[in-house]
Amino acid sequence: MTLFGFSLVLFAAVCHASWNFLVKRIEAGPELVFLFSAMSTLVYLPLALWYGRDIIGFEPIHYLFLFGTVILHTGYFVQLQTGYRHGDLSLVYPTARSTGPLLSVSFAVLVLGEQASVQAIAGGVLIVFGVLMLGGGLKARRGDGTLKSLGFGLTVGCFIGAYTVWDAYAVAHLAIAPVLMDWFSNLGRTMIMTPVALRRRAALRLLWKNHWLEALLVGIISPLAYILVLYAMTFTPVLYVAPLRETSVLLAVLLGAIVLKEGDLKRRLKWAVVIVTGVTLLATG
Template sequence: MTPLGFALVLAAALCHATWNFFVKRINGGPELIWLFSVLSVALYLPLAVAIWVRSAAFDLTQLSFIAGSTGLHLGYFLVLQAGYRTGDLSLVYPTARATGPLLSSGLAVAVLGEAISWQIAAGAVVIVFGVFMLTGGVRRSAGNATVSLAFGIGAGTLIGSYTAWDAYAVSALAVPPLLMDYASSAGRSIVLAPVAFRRRADVLRHWREHRGGVLAIAVFNPLAYILVLVALTFTPVVFVAPIREISVLVTVLMGSLLLGEGNLRHRLGWSAVILAGVVLLASSA
C-alpha cells in the first residue's frame, strides 16, 4: 500500500469517527440526516460545480451506479441512526465496522477480481477479531447489547455493499469521487425532505441547540468518504476497507472519555490489537 493511500484512509478514519461522535451526542433521527445533508450540499456546491464543469457527460451506466450508491448510503444512515438511538456508540459503530470490511473485501476478491495475499488476509482478520472482541465478543448477548449488535451488523452489511459498489464506480467507471458522494448527499436531502417537514420543530431544535455539531457533521461526513473514494481510485478495496477500521480506535476513546460509556481499559486493550492488524495490513506489499 502506498504512503499516500494510507494517509488518505487514515485522515478519512479520523473524519469518520468525528462525525459519528457528534451524531451520537445530538441523538437525532432522520430529520438530523436531512439537516446535515442539506448543509453538506450547500457547503460542497462550489467544488461540485467546478468538477462537474470539467467532467465529461455521464453515461447511463455511470448514472445507474450513482443512483445505486445513493440508495445504499441512505439505508446505511437510517440503520445507523436507529442503532445510535437504542445502543452505545462504542458498540454499534465498532460492530458495523467489523462486518463491513469482511463483506467488502470478499466482494472485492469475488466480483472485482482483486488479489489477496496471506499478509493482507491476516491483517484483516486481526482487525475484525479485535473489533469483535472490543464489543464484548460472545458474552454480550442480552438486553440492549443484542439490539446494538443487530443494528451494527445491519449497518456493516450496507458498508460492505456500498464500498465495493463505489470502488467499481470511481475506479472502473471513472466517476469523480466528490460528485459520487455529492449525489448521495443530494439524494438524501430529497428523499428525507417530507420527513424533515413533518419534524421541522426537531430540525429547528437541532440547529438551535447543536449548531456547531451539525456543521461539523456536514463538513466531516462527506470529507471522510471523499478521501476514501480518492484512495480507491488507485488502492485496492482489500487494503482500504480494513484500514478504515482505525476509526474504531478514535470512536471508542470518544465514547468512553467524552460520553461516559466506560470500560476504557478493556477497550484500549483491544484497540491495540486492531492497530496491530492495521500495521500488518498496511505494511504488506
C-alpha cells in the same frame, strides 16, 4: 500499499470517528440526517460544479451507479443514526465497522477479482477480529439493549460492505469523480429525507436551535472522510482500504468510553492493540 494512500485513509478514519461521535452526542431523530445532508450539499456545491463537467460524457451506467449510491448511503445513515439513539457508540460502531470490511474484502476478492497477499489477509482478519471483540464479541447480554445494538450494528455493516464495493467500482472503473459521487449521494439523500423533515418541523427547529454547529461539522467532515477514501480507492485496492479504515474504531472507542462515559476502557484498549497490529501487517503487506 503506498505511504500516501496509507496516510490518506488514516486521516479519513479520524474524520469518520469524529462525525460519528457528534451524531451520537446529538441523538436526534431522522431530521438530523436531513439537516447535515442538506448542509453537505451546500458546502460542497462549488466542488460539485467544478467536477460536474464530467456529466456531459456520462452514459446510463454512470447514472445507475449514482442512483445506487444514493439508496445505499441513505439506508446507511438512517440505520446508523437510529442505532445511536438506541445503543452505545462503543458497541454499534465497532459492530458495524467490523461487519463492513469483512463483506468489502470478500466482495473485492470474489467479485472484483483483486489479489491479496497472505500477510495482508492476516492483517485484515486481525483488524476485523479486534474490532469485533471491542464490541464485546459474541457475549451479548439479554435485557440490556446489547442485542438491539448488535442488530443495528450488523445492519449498518451490511450497508457499509455494499456501498464500499459499489462506490469503489464507480470511481475506479467508471471514472466518476469521488467529489461528484459523494455530492450526488448527499443531494439525493436530502431529497429523500425532505418529506420526513417536513413532518418533523418542530423537532427540526429545535435541532437547528441547539445543534446547528455540530450538524454543520458533520456536514463538512462526513463527506470529507468518504471523499478521501474514494480517492484512495482510485489507486489502492479495496481489500487494503476497507480494513484500514477501521482504525477509526480506536478513536471512537476512546470517545465513547471516556467522553460519553460508556466505561470498560481497559478491555477496549487491549483489543485496540490487536487492531494496531493488524494495521501494521496490512500496511506492509
